[in-house]
Amino acid sequence: MIARSSVIIEAQQALELEGRRSEIGESRRRRVDWRWSHLQQLVSTSRRIHWETLGADLRMGLLNLFVTASIPVLNVLLLTGVGSICATRRIGILGKDATKHLNNVVFFVFNPALVATNLSQTITMESMVLLWFMPVNLLLNFVLGSALGWVVIQITNAPTHLRGVILACCSAGNVGNLLLILVPAMCKEKGTPLGSHDVCGTYGLAYASLSMAIGTILQWSYVYNIVRISLCDKEGSVNNNMPKVEFPEETKSLLPPSCSPEKVSISGCMAARLNKMKYLMRKLSGVVHLKRMFAPASIGVIIGFIIGAIPQIREAIVGQDAPLRVIQDSAALLGNGTIPSLILITGGNLTKGLHGPGVKCTLILGVAIVRYIALPLFGAAMVKGAIHLGLVHPDPLYQFILLLQHAVPPAMNIASMIQMFEAGEGELSVIFLWTYAVASVALTLWLTLFLWLVS
Numbered sequence: 037m038i039a040r041s042s043v044i045i046e047a048q049q050a051l052e053l054e055g056r057r058s059e060i061g062e063s064r065r066r067r068v069d070w071r072w073s074h075l076q077q078l079v080s081t082s083r084r085i086h087w088e089t090l091g092a093d094l095r096m097g098l099l100n101l102f103v104t105a106s107i108p109v110l111n112v113l114l115l116t117g118v119g120s121i122c123a124t125r126r127i128g129i130l131g132k133d134a135t136k137h138l139n140n141v142v143f144f145v146f147n148p149a150l151v152a153t154n155l156s157q158t159i160t161m162e163s164m165v166l167l168w169f170m171p172v173n174l175l176l177n178f179v180l181g182s183a184l185g186w187v188v189i190q191i192t193n194a195p196t197h198l199r200g201v202i203l204a205c206c207s208a209g210n211v212g213n214l215l216l217i218l219v220p221a222m223c224k225e226k227g228t229p230l231g232s233h234d235v236c237g238t239y240g241l242a243y244a245s246l247s248m249a250i251g252t253i254l255q256w257s258y259v260y261n262i263v264r265i266s267l268c269d270k271e272g273s274v275n276n277n278m279p280k281v282e283f284p285e286e287t288k289s290l291l292p293p294s295c296s297p298e299k300v301s302i303s304g305c306m307a308a309r310l311n312k313m314k315y316l317m318r319k320l321s322g323v324v325h326l327k328r329m330f331a332p333a334s335i336g337v338i339i340g341f342i343i344g345a346i347p348q349i350r351e352a353i354v355g356q357d358a359p360l361r362v363i364q365d366s367a368a369l370l371g372n373g374t375i376p377s378l379i380l381i382t383g384g385n386l387t388k389g390l391h392g393p394g395v396k397c398t399l400i401l402g403v404a405i406v407r408y409i410a411l412p413l414f415g416a417a418m419v420k421g422a423i424h425l426g427l428v429h430p431d432p433l434y435q436f437i438l439l440l441q442h443a444v445p446p447a448m449n450i451a452s453m454i455q456m457f458e459a460g461e462g463e464l465s466v467i468f469l470w471t472y473a474v475a476s477v478a479l480t481l482w483l484t485l486f487l488w489l490v491s
Contacts, residue, residue, distance in 0.1 A: 119383020155340025212248025389469025415442025
């Protein structure tokens with residue numbers, strides 16, 4: 037009896053101990069579950085605060101970049117408006133003759149001085165090697181633009197006399213004058229990620245000058261020929277208004293048959309060779325407009341390269357202690373008149389579109405889509421890919437210039453090219469008016485994105 041009671045007591049004690057253990061385990065599990073849930077709440081709260089802070093910083097950064105990109109565009113718009121007002125018939129300050137004379141001063145004096153001054157200060161043999169990607173970038177932009185222009189012609193069924201205008205507007209962008217205007221203004225803003233004001237301004241003008249020279253060469257070699265070819269009649273003959281290029285059916289020998297060492301003197305053979313070279317140059321000038329291609333600005337680039345690449349000349353002209361620094365200072369003074377004059381001329385030229393003939397909205401829309409959507413997207417992908425592969429050196433200003441070359445409106449030099457063919461001059465002025473009006477919005481948005489990509 038006593039043994040049974042002791043067994044029962046031990047069993048009761050074991051049950052009580054097991055119950056207390058289960059209660060302790062349950063309380064422990066509750067505490068662990070509470071701590072785990074509390075930790076999850078802390079993690080989710082910290083993540084939410086982190087993403088909210090990151091989103092606020094991103095919005096604030098994009099807003100600052102948008103303001104930074106907007107100010108230069110607004111400056112250009114204000115000065116362009118002044119040029120447009122001066123070109124109206126009531127004011128008459130920038131009339132046809134005045135605009136022509138001011139344009140000649142900029143073309144022959146101001147632009148070459150600005151280009152040569154900035155390149156001589158910044159370009160060396162080492163930097164020339166690093167800038168090899170810019171010609172490739174512009175060439176691909178021109179080729180893709182012309183291909184997209186052909187697509188626009190096929191979709192819109194453009195008339196024959198406007199095909200050259202559309203191809204030129206889609207392929208040739210304003211990669212020179214507009215960059216000379218925008219880049220220095222971008223460098224003056226405080227929130228810009230392009231570097232300090234002085235360094236950014238000097239190197240930005242040098243990059244823009246090089247871009248202008250390369251763009252001019254491509255315009256008068258590549259674009260000139262696709263415009264010439266596109267304005268052919270259906271039978272394949274060239275219009276009477278176009279510059280005629282004659283190619284002989286049979287290839288002539290370099291020297292006449294009688295020009296041999298036995299029959300003709302050395303001077304006679306040399307004269308024959310010179311005449312043949314002149315003939316070949318005339319034939320080449322019909323395909324490539326050499327006079328326009330080697331414009332004064334291009335010559336200024338060559339002079340700037342020579343001064344910057346040769347140390348002896350650079351030390352004699354460039355710098356505060358240079359003995360011939362007066363040449364550099366005088367050229368810099370002339371170059372300072374380039375940017376305001378270019379903006380006024382642009383504003384005066386855009387007013388011609390107000391009185392131009394009617395153009396189908398689909399043509400203007402097609403050119404705008406190519407210039408402000410297709411080409412910038414292609415350019416951003418190409419430049420970022422080149423940066424990822426290490427083909428472009430890590431300079432935010434240089435990368436920004438490469439990106440900006442794909443988002444500019446059509447080049448103003450197209451007008452003089454179309455005037456040579458006398459086809460679609462009035463329609464071109466209307467396309468200029470609308471594309472430059474859209475550029476005020478599109479360029480601001482792309483500038484914001486490009487600044488964010490290089491920051």
